[in-house]
Amino acid sequence: MKKLLSILLIIAVMLSVPVFSYGTTETPALIGETAILMDMTTGKILYEKNANDTRYPASCTKIMTALLALENLDVNKTVTVDDKTPYEVEGSHIALVPGEQLTVDQLLHAMMTESANDCALVLGKEISGTTEDFAALMNQRAKELGAKNTNFVNPNGLHNDAHVSTAYDLAMIARYAMTNPETSQAFRELVTTYKYYIAPTNKQPERFLYNTNRLLYDTVNKVVVNGEKRVFKYDGVTGVKTGYTSHAGGCLVASAERNGTELLAVVMKSTDPGRFADCMALMDWGFANFKTVPALTAGKDLGETKVKKGSVNQVQAVLAEDVSVTLPAEASENVISTKVLLDETVNAPVEKGQNIGTVEIYEGDNLVTTVGAVAAKTVTEGGLLSYVGIPDKTAKKIGLTVLAVFLVLIAWLVIYIMIKRRQVRLRRERRRLRAERRRREEIERRAAWEAEYERQRRDTWQQR
Structure with missing residues (x-):
């Protein structure tokens, strides 16, 4: 008892x-x-x-x-x-x-x-x-x-x-x-x-x-x-x-x-x-x-997370708020460490300030607190190519490249047609010139023949 x-x-x-x-x-x-x-x-x-x-x-x-x-x-x-x-x-x-x-x-x-x-x-x-x-x-x-x-x-x-x-x-x-x-x-x-x-x-x-x-x-x-x-x-x-x-x-x-x-x-x-x-x-x-020891400052860059179907395919993650840690008065600040855990991917649209991960704050091996990692900017939904992972900026470049190629092809086609038309005109002009030359030669030949004929007729008349 x-x-x-x-x-x-x-x-x-x-x-x-x-x-x-x-x-x-x-x-x-x-x-x-x-x-x-x-x-x-x-x-x-x-x-x-x-x-x-x-x-x-x-x-x-x-x-x-x-x-x-x-x-x-x-x-x-x-x-x-x-x-x-x-x-x-x-x-x-x-x-x-x-x-x-x-x-x-x-x-x-x-x-x-x-x-x-x-x-x-x-x-x-x-x-x-x-x-x-x-x-x-x-x-x-x-x-x-x-x-x-x-x-x-x-x-x-x-x-x-x-x-x-x-x-x-x-x-x-x-x-x-x-x-x-x-x-x-x-x-x-x-x-x-x-x-x-x-x-x-x-x-x-x-x-x-x-x-x-x-x-x-x-x-x-x-x-x-x-x-x-x-x-x-x-x-x-x-x-x-x-x-x-x-x-x-x-x-x-x-x-x-x-x-x-x-x-x-x-x-x-x-x-x-x-x-x-x-x-x-x-x-x-x-x-x-x-x-009280400051550990991290709000807005600190924490890396990037992939964005599916977004106007860009990555978004920067930043710390949501200032983080401080309480330590024993004699403790070294070197005992503080952090671990960033970002989401592998997020789906568009993504709002600025949206939580896309966490940051763990450790004192030695002990987890002290966890704070949010948030999107640094808004990401809107992307265009058609975003479904295959191509961001709008790249898609725009591709579109501009395709447009440039198309315009070059159109320009080449126009030039080709112009050249062909010129060639046709030149051929027609050459045919016309040849025809004109033959016509003049024929006229000259007939004139010569007629002159010869007239000469022979005069000669024959004079012999009589």
Whole structure:
């Protein structure tokens, strides 16, 4: 029995140890119940602690609300606050009143700096009409971004037993918001704004708003990180969003960049100061042990693939996107290698950007990631000769050659006919000249004969 209990105890200890991919130093102890650390660029998970366990996300919910607003609304659009929203919120807000008009951009900044719950509701209703419909949109988009255990009920994260997410899911949503080319610039501006000013509106005086993320600015107050007191402001911080309710505890999605490596940390169910300490400790550990290394650049020439029935019989393949790899901090970049696997043939038409193969990225012998190889240009369907593998350019040359030969033959035939006609005319002229000569000779002969005859007749007459 003691042996069995010992085995069970060992298993329990092993299961309670946070999972991390590799590293050279000991991972920090965290206050938060769930956490994750990710390389923002590559998506590589460097550390996780109960990362797929559901917790209440509190105002970290607003990351999704901001993303959907940027995807669906014009930031310069003016929005009028309805009669109900100001009375449907509690917690942090900017005291919106019915009929007040603000731009989408002002609402977004208020939501992401002051963590204004009323602004989140206004934005959700502006996009979908009702909070319920907006929550449905949030959940749909979350699944599209890779979230596995998230259920949003409202746009602001105010407590609801059914409103849950995970550290992993929040990391997936935040990573997309921070890296998506279409909206990331605007999103990053929102989550790094420390102070924001709203001029007087049609209903309210001016407002000065301040970001709740102490990592951005707080050089006065201190927090204990790995046993050391440090100011809250974190070197290289790039976002993202705080969250706190009595049910959720302290939540934080944080990111920072140093020397080309950007890390994303998520902590849930911590304390108010603990969420900052946890994320700082995680990112300290991440920067000490890992680095992001560029492997390939988008547009790199990868070779050519044969095209069947196309206007050309080959198309160039290029890399679809930039590729980076997460390596241990002390690892050599020479451990990175690539393998290009292009389709042997593709059928026309081929669209520019169409996937025509893959590129495998290896760290040593380990496959790290796979990215697409795409067509560098569009290839249209070819003409009749493309069915036997002759591209249109060659077919055109063949056609021009045939046409040239045909024209030469026609020209030769015309010249031949002209020569023959000239020869006929010459023969006719020679025959005419011969006939004319014979006629003149005959006339001359007859004239001579007649002259001789006349002479002989005169002679005969004279003899008589």
